[in-house]
Amino acid sequence: MPKSREPLSTRRVLQAALALADSGGTDSLSMRHLGRELGVEAMSLYRHVANKEAVLDGIVDLVVDEIDLPGDDSDWKAAMRRRGETAHRVLTRHPWAPALLMSRTNTGPAMLRYIDFTLGVLRGAGFSWRLADYAWNTMDSYVYGFTLRRLNFPIAAADYADTAAAYEYLLAGGRYPHMAELTRQVAEGHHPGDPDITFGLDLILDGLEHLRDREAAP
Amino acid sequence: MPKSREPLSTRRVLQAALALADSGGTDSLSMRHLGRELGVEAMSLYRHVANKEAVLDGIVDLVVDEIDLPGDDSDWKAAMRRRGETAHRVLTRHPWAPALLMSRTNTGPAMLRYIDFTLGVLRGAGFSWRLADYAWNTMDSYVYGFTLRRLNFPIAAADYADTAAAYEYLLAGGRYPHMAELTRQVAEGHHPGDPDITFGLDLILDGLEHLRDREAAP
DNA sequence: CACCCTTGCTTACGTCGTAAGCTTACACTG
DNA sequence: CAGTGTAAGCTTACGACGTAAGCAAGGGTG
Incomplete structure (x- = not known):
């Protein structure tokens, strides 16, 4: 871990945020976590980014x-x-x-x-x-x-056909006849699904x- | 006067959650707020609902x-x-x-x-x-x-044509010529937009x- | 040298979901 | 009737969260 940090910048913050979101989804994208990732306290981020909304807008545009x-x-x-x-x-x-x-x-x-x-x-x-x-x-x-x-x-x-069977319990009882049949069609390979x-x-x-x-x- | 509450139930909790979401969006739908709305502490809700995820699933299905x-x-x-x-x-x-x-x-x-x-x-x-x-x-x-x-x-x-003009600053500078022209078409009433x-x-x-x-x- | 301006840090507040355990009230037994 | 079990709701607490307010330290400028 290189401890010598180069200074923050909006770009660097957004790129780290993007990486964080990619690795753990939106849930793991908190200002505290983001700061930790950059070797910095959460509040320091606010020098380069208005608030969390701005971070979200920023990474969406990066995508x-x-x-x-x-x-x-x-x-x-x-x-x-x-x-x-x-x-x-x-x-x-x-x-x-x-x-x-x-x-x-x-x-x-x-x-x-x-x-x-x-x-x-x-x-x-x-x-x-x-x-x-x-x-x-x-x-x-x-x-x-x-x-x-x-x-x-x-x-x-990939394993649609295999896994579909696991959901079959939902369709038991004849309440959803068409869905049950569709699932069967997929399971038997008649339809890629x-x-x-x-x-x-x-x-x-x-x-x-x-x-x-x-x-x-x- | 202690208001005589009828007992909670999964149905009552979900209906209150739906009303809460309708009135203030997902942000205002917290377990604490939901409890308050039902005259009950937040933790009491967990007798009738597994967790917040279940509440969300429930109100989506209600919709x-x-x-x-x-x-x-x-x-x-x-x-x-x-x-x-x-x-x-x-x-x-x-x-x-x-x-x-x-x-x-x-x-x-x-x-x-x-x-x-x-x-x-x-x-x-x-x-x-x-x-x-x-x-x-x-x-x-x-x-x-x-x-x-x-x-x-x-x-x-309703006021697309009026408000579109407010966004015109984004399109200034000729960077987005087609969007600018489209906005003009809408503003001038040639296209409902x-x-x-x-x-x-x-x-x-x-x-x-x-x-x-x-x-x-x- | 004194100044300020940028950058990052510290502390704190009010919010959140929920784990763990407690209390109360009522439906049954015997 | 006393005694007991059980369900419903309450209390407290923990570790998150976003961010407001103010502080500290360094570097560039006069």
Whole structure:
């Protein structure tokens, strides 16, 4: 442990906070813990950060900044699909992030850049302002919603079939016949049972394309 | 005068917790506050409730139970649309609920009933198990995601156009040209700027119908 | 040298969830 | 009736939490 500390800074605090959240989730991200990690008392952090809210806003924007924007892609659908997949992958790397991302107003620079890029792609593909706005909102509602639900799904993707059986007691008694049957289908391998984000992503993108074309030629 | 309290019960505790969350959000829902509301010490609650997690699980399921299931509806699309709209409306009545609903495993009876019903509708409409499973997951990811984002959107729907101007400072400097232009479009009334859940709902439902038909006749 | 300004530290307050043990009140026995 | 068991609620306490208020120490500037 190198005891010679370099001075704190907002950046250093946020990066440590991000690392802390990654290693132990939002629960382990307390100002005291964060200070300890930086070799400093909790109150010292307040010289570089307004309060804990600011820390949360900061690390969320750090995560959003990890979402690479696709390069110049002439195919808007491919670009949008890639955008959604990348966001999903990044958010999955930081499992604590989606809940924060969705439940607070985020106006950090990375988020603004991200939205602006998206609007640009859609406008370039001929979407009206109205449709482009609805389009990205629909996409993001789905992508974030899917990711957050996925992260909290009690069964890991790998051993879905195995673990599903453990939940069968809930379905005993015939109160939930369809769920019971669905579980059986998964357990017997007739249905992977492992939802993939691309299913809804392509569904939405195809629908958006259709709406754009209909809008263009009424 | 010692107020003659009726005895506590799990139901009474959960109902009080629900009321508390509705009136002041999740922040004001502490075991101490909840006890005070019931005229009881915090620790007394633990006779009827395992811990705070159980309280949270309980009130989430109470909310889900408020989501009326559409009656026998021969039109699966109408039923599903109604289902989504109702869920959105109920969750909007309890603004603290979506975050909890999405970020914890919910296996309460109301939730199971709700999912089972949905699977029944889709199966009745000719969806395969696989497609039915993907379908409701896509729907719910969108509905919950949309609702949660919406609730945290800083601008109320009513005065979107007015308030949008207040955020213009963020967009100054030309760093986010598309967002700036979009804001202008809204401010000038060319685009309502107020996303409605039915946009994405219908988009997804139309897409699902298409997939079902394609699956039936390969 | 005196000055102040930045940085980090100390102490303290009111909050939280909940473990452990205690008291009270009532329903049964015999 | 006394005696006992049990459930419901109470008391106290512990170790967290975010952060307000004020202090100390070092370095750069005049």
